[in-house]
Amino acid sequence: MTVRAEVFTTAGELADTIASGAQVTLLDVRWRLDRPDGRDDYRAGHIPGAVYVDLDNELSDHSVTGRGRHPLPDGAALQRALRSWGVRDDVPVVVYDDWNRAGSARAWWVLTAAGLRDVRILDGGLAAWRSRDGGLEPGDAIPSPGDATVAHHDLYNGALGVVTAGELRDVVANGTLVDARAPERYRGEKEPVDPVAGHIPGAVNVPATTLLDESGSFLPGARLPARLTDPGADRRRPLAVYCGSGVTAAIAVAALTAAGREAALFPGSWSQWSADASNPVEVGEPPTPDGGRDS
Numbered sequence: 001m002t003v004r005a006e007v008f009t010t011a012g013e014l015a016d017t018i019a020s021g022a023q024v025t026l027l028d029v030r031w032r033l034d035r036p037d038g039r040d041d042y043r044a045g046h047i048p049g050a051v052y053v054d055l056d057n058e059l060s061d062h063s064v065t066g067r068g069r070h071p072l073p074d075g076a077a078l079q080r081a082l083r084s085w086g087v088r089d090d091v092p093v094v095v096y097d098d099w100n101r102a103g104s105a106r107a108w109w110v111l112t113a114a115g116l117r118d119v120r121i122l123d124g125g126l127a128a129w130r131s132r133d134g135g136l137e138p139g140d141a142i143p144s145p146g147d148a149t150v151a152h153h154d155l156y157n158g159a160l161g162v163v164t165a166g167e168l169r170d171v172v173a174n175g176t177l178v179d180a181r182a183p184e185r186y187r188g189e190k191e192p193v194d195p196v197a198g199h200i201p202g203a204v205n206v207p208a209t210t211l212l213d214e215s216g217s218f219l220p221g222a223r224l225p226a227r228l229t230d231p232g233a234d235r236r237r238p239l240a241v242y243c244g245s246g247v248t249a250a251i252a253v254a255a256l257t258a259a260g261r262e263a264a265l266f267p268g269s270w271s272q273w274s275a276d277a278s279n280p281v282e283v284g285e286p287p288t289p290d291g292g293r294d295s
Helices: 001-009 011-020 039-044 073-083 102-113 125-131 165-174 249-258 269-275
Strands: 024-027 095-097 119-123 176-179 241-244
Touching: 001 011, 001 249, 011 125, 095 102, 095 125, 102 119, 102 249, 119 125, 165 176, 165 241, 165 269, 241 249, 241 269
Parallel strands: 024 095, 095 119, 176 241
Antiparallel strands: none
């Protein structure tokens, strides 16, 4: 199995798995920045057997303060949620969404960081399933209780890399810090959510949407930005990603993981960084090596 196949599955592969009778747990993680509760869309029609997952309340822990708008969930609470979704230790999990892979990437990151060994994103999301004339069912799926065990109860020290706000300066100085937000938010021209506009000084902008093709499928590793996937790059140099609140950054982490690059996540992202008035903020494009500005 290739690294990419360990991160993603296709609609055709999922259909074959279901048709074969093999067990698979399906999680529907519909979430949008402007419409975070996707339950109504789920109930209108989802892949048969899929269970709805609430990103805001089950893949985040809002009781945590000082760590941005979507703090990582507590392991014990996540384990209870996993079991309520019917997740089992010996059954693979496929996660999907219907908007730019943000919800499914967040679920993939959280579950993998917690120590689950076989979690994959449906490449292309629900649209890919429907393009194969895949059927949908309405209402709520009622799964049998699962038995999944969370191996890492503190996801900030889990199975996937995390950087703290205090470590970001080292990332910038010795590696690459990627801002996965839209260019206008990176440049500080527009900030629809957080009170301060701009980006973390030294970060480069690689919008998460540029890592997907027109259909919403992840680009092959060879088509990702060279600065991230250069085979000659020193893999010991740190590579970290942030976004607005740690959700869409997971799209970039998934893409890089599939391309064979390890990338850490700054979970609090811009929402945490910008909330601390002592943190520096940069606007505009980053300086070019000769001291000017990128055109």
